[in-house]
Amino acid sequence: QTVLSAPKTDAFPDWKAGEPVPYEALCRTFSLIELTTKRLIIMEYCSLFLRQVLRLTPNDLLPTVLLMINKLAPDYAGIELGIGESLIMKAIGETTGRSLAVIKQDQKEIGDLGLVAVKSRSTQPTMFKPKPLTIQGVHKGLMSIATMSGNGTQQRKVDGIKKLLSAADARSSGKVDITKDKGGPSEAKFLVRFLEGKLRLGLAEKTVLVSLAQAVIHHEAQVAGKTVASPADVEKAEAMLKTVYSELPSYDIVVPAMLEHGIMHLKENCKLRPGIPLKPMLAKPTKAITEVLDRFENQTFTCEYKYDGERAQIHYVAKSGDAGNKESSNGLTAIFSRNSEDLSKKYPDILAKLHTWVRPETTSFVLDCETVAWDVAERKVLPFQQLMTRKRKDVKIEDVKVKVCVFAFDLLYLNGEAIVEQSLRERRALLADAFAPVEGEFAMAVHMDGQELDAIQTFLDESVKASCEGLMVKMLDGAESGYEPSKRSRNWLKIKKDYLSGVGDSLDLVVLGAYYGKGKRTSVYGAFLLACHNPNNDTYETVCNIGTGFSEAVLESLHEQLSEIVIDRPKPFYAHSTGGQHQPDVWFEPRYVWEVRTADLTLSPRYLAGSREGVDPSGERRGISLRFPRFIRIRDDKKPAEATTSRQVAEMYRKQESVTKSKGPAVDDDF
Ligand code: ATP
Numbered sequence: 001q002t003v004l005s006a007p008k009t010d011a012f013p014d015w016k017a018g019e020p021v022p023y024e025a026l027c028r029t030f031s032l033i034e035l036t037t038k039r040l041i042i043m044e045y046c047s048l049f050l051r052q053v054l055r056l057t058p059n060d061l062l063p064t065v066l067l068m069i070n071k072l073a074p075d076y077a078g079i080e081l082g083i084g085e086s087l088i089m090k091a092i093g094e095t096t097g098r099s100l101a102v103i104k105q106d107q108k109e110i111g112d113l114g115l116v117a118v119k120s121r122s123t124q125p126t127m128f129k130p131k132p133l134t135i136q137g138v139h140k141g142l143m144s145i146a147t148m149s150g151n152g153t154q155q156r157k158v159d160g161i162k163k164l165l166s167a168a169d170a171r172s173s174g175k176v177d178i179t180k181d182k183g184g185p186s187e188a189k190f191l192v193r194f195l196e197g198k199l200r201l202g203l204a205e206k207t208v209l210v211s212l213a214q215a216v217i218h219h220e221a222q223v224a225g226k227t228v229a230s231p232a233d234v235e236k237a238e239a240m241l242k243t244v245y246s247e248l249p250s251y252d253i254v255v256p257a258m259l260e261h262g263i264m265h266l267k268e269n270c271k272l273r274p275g276i277p278l279k280p281m282l283a284k285p286t287k288a289i290t291e292v293l294d295r296f297e298n299q300t301f302t303c304e305y306k307y308d309g310e311r312a313q314i315h316y317v318a319k320s321g322d323a324g325n326k327e328s329s330n331g332l333t334a335i336f337s338r339n340s341e342d343l344s345k346k347y348p349d350i351l352a353k354l355h356t357w358v359r360p361e362t363t364s365f366v367l368d369c370e371t372v373a374w375d376v377a378e379r380k381v382l383p384f385q386q387l388m389t390r391k392r393k394d395v396k397i398e399d400v401k402v403k404v405c406v407f408a409f410d411l412l413y414l415n416g417e418a419i420v421e422q423s424l425r426e427r428r429a430l431l432a433d434a435f436a437p438v439e440g441e442f443a444m445a446v447h448m449d450g451q452e453l454d455a456i457q458t459f460l461d462e463s464v465k466a467s468c469e470g471l472m473v474k475m476l477d478g479a480e481s482g483y484e485p486s487k488r489s490r491n492w493l494k495i496k497k498d499y500l501s502g503v504g505d506s507l508d509l510v511v512l513g514a515y516y517g518k519g520k521r522t523s524v525y526g527a528f529l530l531a532c533h534n535p536n537n538d539t540y541e542t543v544c545n546i547g548t549g550f551s552e553a554v555l556e557s558l559h560e561q562l563s564e565i566v567i568d569r570p571k572p573f574y575a576h577s578t579g580g581q582h583q584p585d586v587w588f589e590p591r592y593v594w595e596v597r598t599a600d601l602t603l604s605p606r607y608l609a610g611s612r613e614g615v616d617p618s619g620e621r622r623g624i625s626l627r628f629p630r631f632i633r634i635r636d637d638k639k640p641a642e643a644t645t646s647r648q649v650a651e652m653y654r655k656q657e658s659v660t661k662s663k664g665p666a667v668d669d670d671f
Contacts, residue, residue, distance in 0.1 A: 013052065021053055021060040023133035024169075026067060027186045033201050037537070042203060043211050050215035055222075062255040063139035065212060069205045070194055072143050074250040075340040076277045081146045083157060083195050084589055085567050088113055091161035092192070096120040104568065112572045113196060114189035121169055121188050130167040133187060138164060142194065164191055198573055202537050212255075213241040216263045237263045246485040247272040247418060249279060249340070272418040274315040274364050277336035279486030281368075281410075283472060283494040285505035287655070289456050292473050292493050300476045302424065303459050304447045305468040306494055307407045308384040309372035310637065311338040312347070314406070316354055317364040338637045345393045347371065349400050357406075357442040361415075362434040368410035368483075374403045374440050381405065381467045388633070408435065409445035409472070412483055420483040425476050427483070449476070460495065470496040505652070507532065507626070507644040508635050510540050511592045512574055513584030514562060515547075517555070524559040529584045530596065530629070531574070532609050534646040540590055541575040541623065541646050543609035544598075549631030565589040575608045582606055593638040598626035601653040613650035624653045 013025030029049040033042050046068065053064050066072060073079040085107075092113070093103045098120055106116045145160035168187035193199050217237035221229035229237070244266045245254055253276070257269045272278060286292055292301075312335050319331035333351045335343045344351060350371065358365070373386035382402075390402045411431040412420050419427055428447075437443050446466070448459045460471050475481040475491040484491070496505065509530035517526025527547035531540035550558070565588045570576060574587075603616055604625040611623040 013049065015056060017056045019057060020134035020136050021057050021064060023135050023138045023187055025049070025052075026064060026135055027190050030190055030199065030201055031186050033203060037202055039202075039207065042201075043207050043214070046203065046208060046211035047214040047218075050212055051219050054215060054219040058259055060135050061259065062251060063135050065208060065251050065255060067135060067139060067194065068203065068208045070197060070199050072139065072146055074252055074276075076250075076336060076342060078342055079143070079146045081142065081195055081197070083145070083161075084565065085113060085196075087154065087158055088161065088192060088195055089116075091158045091165060092117050092120050094158065095162045095165040108568055111569055114186075114192040117165065117168075117188040117192045118186065121165070133164065133167050138191070161195065198538060198571075200538060200573055204535060204538075209241060209245060210238050213238040213263060216241075216258055220262060240264060240266050243267070244270045246487075247278055247420065248276055249486075250276055272366065272413055272420065274317050274332055274366055274413065275334060277313050277315070277334075277340040278366075278412070279340065280311060280313065280338055281484045281486070281492060282488040283492035284488060284490050285652075286473075286493045286495055289453055289460070289495065292456070292495065293453060295490065295493060296473070296475065299478070299480075300449075300451065301473055302428075302447050302449045302476045303456055304409055304445045304472045304474065305407075305463045305466060306470045306472045306496070307370040307372045307381065307445065308467065308469040309370045309381075309387050309404070309407075312336070312343065312350075312369050312371045312406070314350070314354065314367040314369060315365075316358070316367075318355070318358075318362070339639065339642070341637070346390065346395055347404070348395055349397050350404065350406060352397060353438075353441055357435055357438060359434060359436055363415050364413065365411060365415070365434060366413035367408055367431075368412060369406050369408040370445075371404045371406055374405040376403055376440060379440060383467060384633075392636070403440065405440050406442045407445045408442070410483060412485075420485065421479075422482065423477050423479075424474055424481040424483075460497070464497045470494065506595050506597045506632060507543075507649070507652075508593050508595050508638055508642070509543060510590050510640040510643045511562065511588055511594060512540060512542065512570070512576070512590065513587045515545070516585050520552075521555065524555045525562065525586075526555070529576070530594065531576075531643075532646050532649050533641055533643040534575070534612070535641070536612075536646075538641075539573045539575045540640070540643075541608040541611070542577070543607050543624065543649060544596075544626040544629045546596060546626075546629045546631060548629065549597075554631075561592070562588055565591055575611075577606050577608065579606075590640040593635040593640060593643050595632040595635050596626065597630045597632055599628040601625070601649070601656055602627050603653075610646045610650035610653065613646060615650050615653055624649050 013022070013028045015022055015025060026049070029045055032045050036042060050061070050064065053061050072081070089100060089103045089107065092098075093100045103116060103120065106119060107113060110116050110119070141160060141164045145157050148156050148160070165188060168191055190199060214234055214237070217229040217234055221227070221233070240263060241254075248254060248270045254266065254270050258266055261269050286295075315332060315334040315336070317332040333354050335347050335350060337343050371387070373382035373384070374380075375382050386402055387404065390400075408431060410424075411427050411434065412418065414430055414434055419430060432444060435442065435444075446463075448455065450456065450459070456471070463471055471494070473493045473495065480491050494505070509532055511528050512531050513529035514525035515527045515529075516522060517524050527545050529542060530544050530546055531542045534541050566586050567589055568587070570587045571590065576582075601624050603622040605620070605622045607623040607625040609623045609625065611621045615624060616622045
């Protein structure tokens with residue numbers, strides 16, 4: 001346990017007690033964090049700063065935490081800045097009186113809009129001294145930019161950014177060495193990076209969460225007259241905040257509750273509740289039934305059909321009210337995506353029917369399920385492609401052509417109580433009791449509890465016949481079978497029919513660039529450069545070029561969609577090889593995630609995926625690439641930061657290597 005060693009006082013931000021926290025103080029902390037890659041040191045700076053906020057201006061704790069994690073509000077609030085490079089460049093130009101052409105030129109040379117903003121500012125003579133930015137002020141300003149709508153939104157957003165930028169670095173002496181990416185006054189830099197959605201500090205959200213727990217527990221100890229909290233208390237505080245936040249992922253609720261009741265009393269005050277989506281539990285891929293049997297040796301497990309639709313979390317409180325939740329007595333129905341996006345406008349048909357599927361004694365619940373397209377005439381599920389044809393927004397019930405059936409597989413909350421800690425067997429029994437299935441509308445996921453290889457194989461075949469993707473195999477009894485929000489857990493395994501002899505799973509990759517097509521395809525992009533995500537340093541590492549699996553119509557629509565997000569040069573957080581012949585013709589903002597299937601994985605000097613994961617025995621640090629990658633579909637429900645990680649790619653590669661070792665190394669033969 002590190003006891004917080006105070007850094008030099010002149011380096012560490014301070015302000016008058018009770019005053020709003022200066023934004024500059026946060027940026028100074030960011031600059032310190034930027035100078036290191038060591039997680040423990042990053043955590044220490046982060047937690048020291050949060051302690052300072054707690055000590056001097058506790059009311060600013062919430063916006064401080066939000067600005068640290070590059071968010072304005074919880075995910076389910078759906079508040080996004082949605083600002084591309086061109087708007088930011090316009091704002092920088094207009095703030096500093098430099099032409100757009102000059103800004104663009106700078107961006108071409110420097111490649112980092114944050115630094116372009118700093119450079120632009122430092123050349124600007126200051127006519128009057130604007131009021132320094134505060135954390136509250138920046139949060140409010142960004143929030144108003146994010147929530148603008150209606151006529152002239154673009155220009156008003158630019159004006160909002162200008163207002164913030166012109167006050168940035170008001171406190172600094174103005175001398176900035178822009179040849180140095182790191183250190184120095186930096187409000188403009190971090191403002192711009194916030195707008196771009198990447199602070200590039202290596203400051204993972206989890207790190208902020210742990211730092212917050214440390215800061216609060218040490219602060220509480222100090223208030224109680226001790227110097228710091230004991231290591232045992234720090235550990236308890238971290239575990240407490242992690243658990244509570246995983247069940248109620250909203251700093252807007254958790255931070256004020258922590259200030260009011262103290263961190264050790266969080267659990268009584270912040271509980272999973274209908275209306276606030278939690279991040280779903282996820283599964284690990286497997287390649288063979290025998291792998292499943294090895295994993296669950298001597299433990300009971302259950303197999304369920306893996307339906308091929310869209311993950312949904314349905315929240316409900318009956319109108320008459322739920323004794324345990326008085327505030328919600330007006331009733332509540334909501335449906336959220338895997339990403340905590342509000343899907344109510346996509347599935348009004350589900351929400352309208354919801355109350356007809358529950359038994360009278362069921363007053364509230366949070367349900368984990370899959371929505372699947374349903375063939376009314378044939379009374380069976382339809383492939384995922386049918387579901388994709390549904391509109392995403394403003395669906396009117398009377399216009400719904402693709403009917404959906406909800407397949408329920410887990411229950412997280414029932415009648416005023418969170419039940420995530422109960423065993424799956426218990427949750428499943430409660431689920432069965434709480435609902436009344438209606439054919440074609442609501443059903444329990446089909447399951448089978450046999451533990452023998454033959455039984456599982458037969459069940460897998462049946463699932464495929466029933467148009468499912470394969471099986472989910474889950475731990476059934478004991479503490480390990482509890483629901484683990486936001487975790488990709490080894491207590492849930494997936495077996496997909498297509499991957500039994502392949503690499504085990506498809507990958508979800510970010511589109512970074514494209515190559516113009518040849519022959520018939522010259523007016524569209526014919527191939528694309530894809531990357532996985534490395535959350536350790538928040539970069540996108542290239543993993544393959546892909547030109548297979550696209551119909552002409554798909555290529556056309558992709559061209560239209562991607563043309564809007566072309567940028568002049570790769571973002572500084574794209575890890576790609578720089579050899580001239582490997583450069584794509586155009587680069588994109590990181591926005592779209594595609595699901596891709598691959599024959600296998602191979603080491604390649606041309607790509608950088610997982611090159612820091614120590615997979616290359618030659619020590620050359622080659623990356624991993626996909627062989628014969630094939631496009632499956634766009635993953636609208638995933639953001640780039642949720643793409644397959646470098647570590648997952650490395651895991652897939654290692655697993656495959658241990659199987660194919662005897663066959664000699666694979667060759668890199670992509671086009
Ligand atoms: P995938 O591409 O396999 O959907 P993913 O990363 O979205 O991957 P995983 O946890 O890896 O999610 O796979 C589980 C997904 O399968 C869930 O997110 C859910 O949408 C779907 N699913 C279908 N049937 C079930 C089931 N019976 N239990 C759990 N998840 C199921």
